[in-house]
Amino acid sequence: MEIRQTSADDLATFVETFHAALGRFPEAPADATGVWWAGIEAHRGLLATQDGRPIGTATSCSFELTLPGGVVVPAPGVTCVGVLPTHRRQGVLTAMSRRQLADLRDQGEFLAVLLASEATIYGRFGYGIATYSHRLTVQRHQAAFRTNTADTGSIELLTRPGATEVLEKIYDRYRRAQPGAVSRPHRWWERGAGQPPIAPADRYVAVHRSSDGLPDGYATYALDNGTLTVDETIATNDSAFTALARFVLSHDLVTQVVFKHFPPEHPLRWQFADFNAGVLGPHMDWLWVRLLDIPRALTARGWFTDGELVLDVDDPFLGEHNRYLLTIHNGHAECVPTDREPDLSLDVRDLGSIYLGGTTPSTLVRAGHIKAHNGNSATRADAIFRAERPPHCLHWF
Numbered sequence: 001m002e003i004r005q006t007s008a009d010d011l012a013t014f015v016e017t018f019h020a021a022l023g024r025f026p027e028a029p030a031d032a033t034g035v036w037w038a039g040i041e042a043h044r045g046l047l048a049t050q051d052g053r054p055i056g057t058a059t060s061c062s063f064e065l066t067l068p069g070g071v072v073v074p075a076p077g078v079t080c081v082g083v084l085p086t087h088r089r090q091g092v093l094t095a096m097s098r099r100q101l102a103d104l105r106d107q108g109e110f111l112a113v114l115l116a117s118e119a120t121i122y123g124r125f126g127y128g129i130a131t132y133s134h135r136l137t138v139q140r141h142q143a144a145f146r147t148n149t150a151d152t153g154s155i156e157l158l159t160r161p162g163a164t165e166v167l168e169k170i171y172d173r174y175r176r177a178q179p180g181a182v183s184r185p186h187r188w189w190e191r192g193a194g195q196p197p198i199a200p201a202d203r204y205v206a207v208h209r210s211s212d213g214l215p216d217g218y219a220t221y222a223l224d225n226g227t228l229t230v231d232e233t234i235a236t237n238d239s240a241f242t243a244l245a246r247f248v249l250s251h252d253l254v255t256q257v258v259f260k261h262f263p264p265e266h267p268l269r270w271q272f273a274d275f276n277a278g279v280l281g282p283h284m285d286w287l288w289v290r291l292l293d294i295p296r297a298l299t300a301r302g303w304f305t306d307g308e309l310v311l312d313v314d315d316p317f318l319g320e321h322n323r324y325l326l327t328i329h330n331g332h333a334e335c336v337p338t339d340r341e342p343d344l345s346l347d348v349r350d351l352g353s354i355y356l357g358g359t360t361p362s363t364l365v366r367a368g369h370i371k372a373h374n375g376n377s378a379t380r381a382d383a384i385f386r387a388e389r390p391p392h393c394l395h396w397f
C-alpha cells in the first residue's frame with residue numbers, strides 16, 4: 001500500500017473513492033458547487049492506493065477553533081475518511097491516520113478536530129469527545145414564556161440562498177466568542193458546501209437585528225407537517241436568541257418546534273412558564289479533539305481559575321509518554337516537563353475531552369479513564385479546566 005498527498009488532479013478520484021466507502025454515488029456538478037464536499041481543499045488530501053488503485057481517503061479542512069477565553073486558533077478539520085469495503089480492517093485507516101497526524105505536526109499544527117461517523121473509531125488515534133450535540137423539542141402550545149419582555153430589536157424574514165452574506169457575517173461574530181465553535185471559511189458559503197444553512201437548500205431565514213440595526217442572530221428553518229425544524233439558532237447575545245425562539249414558536253399551523261444543535265446549558269427552558277414544554281435529546285458526541293502538542297495547546301487556551309496540576313499523559317498511538325506541570329496564573333498557563341509526582345494520569349484522548357471544558361475530569365475519573373492520585377486532584381482539575389461557558393460546535397464537515 002502507498003499513501004500519497006493529493007493534488008487538484010485527484011479531486012474526482014478522491015470524491016469517487018470516498019463515496020464508494022460510504023456506499024453512495026456522488027452528485028457531481030461540473031463546477032463542484034452546491035454539493036456537500038464543495039469545501040474540500042484538493043491539495044490537503046491523502047489517497048491510499050494498492051497496486052496503483054485507490055482504496056482509501058482522508059483529508060483536512062483549514063478551519064479555526066475557538067478555545068475557552070475566546071482564543072481563536074488554527075484547527076485542521078479531519079474529514080472524508082474512508083476505506084473501500086474490499087480493503088477494510090487491514091490497517092488502511094491506521095496507516096492514513098499515522099501519516100496525517102505526522103503531516104499535521106510537521107506543518108506546525110498543535111491540534112486537530114473531527115466529527116466521527118461512529119464513536120468507536122477515533123479514540124484509538126488519540127481523539128477525545130470534546131463537545132456534544134442535542135436537540136430541544138418544544139410543544140408549541142405548552143411553550144408560554146414566564147415573562148413577556150418586549151424585544152427592542154427586529155426580525156426580518158429572508159429565504160436561502162439570498163441570505164448568504166448576512167448569515168456568514170453573523171456566524172463569524174458568533175463563533176469567535178463561543179468556545180468549541182469552528183469557523184466556516186468564506187469558500188464554504190460561496191460554494192454552498194456542507195449542510196443547510198450553508199448549503200442553499202429551501203429554508204426560511206429569520207434575521208434578528210438589535211435596536212441599532214446590527215444583525216446579531218439568525219434562525220434557519222423549514223416547516224413540514226406540523227413540525228417546524230430549526231437547523232441553527234445562532235445569536236451573539238441572549239436577547240437575540242430569545243427573540244428568535246419566540247419568533248419560531250409563534251408560527252401558526254405548528255405543533256412542535258425542533259431546535260437542532262441546541263446549545264448546552266442554554267437558559268431557554270427556564271424562560272418557559274412550564275419547564276417541561278421542551279424535552280432534550282438525543283445527546284450525541286459532536287466535535288472530537290486530538291492534541292498534537294500538549295504544552296502549546298494548554299498554553300493557548302484561556303483559564304479562569306488559578307492553580308497547578310501535574311499531568312502524566314500517555315499517547316499510545318504516537319508512542320509518547322510525558323509528564324507536565326501545568327500552572328495557571330491570572331488566566332494564563334505555563335506548561336513544562338516535570339518529574340514531580342502526578343495529580344492525574346490520563347490518555348491523550350481524555351485530555352482532548354477535557355481540553356475545552358465540555359467534560360469534567362472527575363467524570364472521566366468516575367468512568368475509570370483518568371486516574372486521580374490524591375483526594376482533591378479531580379475537583380481541583382474540574383475547577384481549572386472549566387470554560388467560561390460550555391463548549392458548543394454546530395458546524396458539520
Ligand SMILES: CC(=O)SCCNC(=O)CCNC(=O)[C@H](O)C(C)(C)COP(=O)(O)OP(=O)(O)OC[C@H]1O[C@@H](n2cnc3c(N)ncnc32)[C@H](O)[C@@H]1OP(=O)(O)O
Nearest residue numbers: 021079080081082083088089090091092093094114117120
Ligand atoms: C472524520 C470522518 O471522516 S468520519 C467518516 C468515517 N468513515 C466512514 O464511516 C465510512 C465507512 N467506513 C470506512 O470507510 C472504514 O470502515 C473506516 C475508515 C471507518 C475504517 O477503516 P479501516 O481501514 O477498516 O480501519 P483499520 O483497519 O485501520 O482499523 C483500525 C482499528 O479500528 C477498528 N475499527 C475501524 N473501523 C471501525 C468501526 N467502524 N467500528 C469499530 N471499530 C472500528 C478496527 O477494528 C481496528 O481495530 P484493532 O486495531 O483493534 O484491530
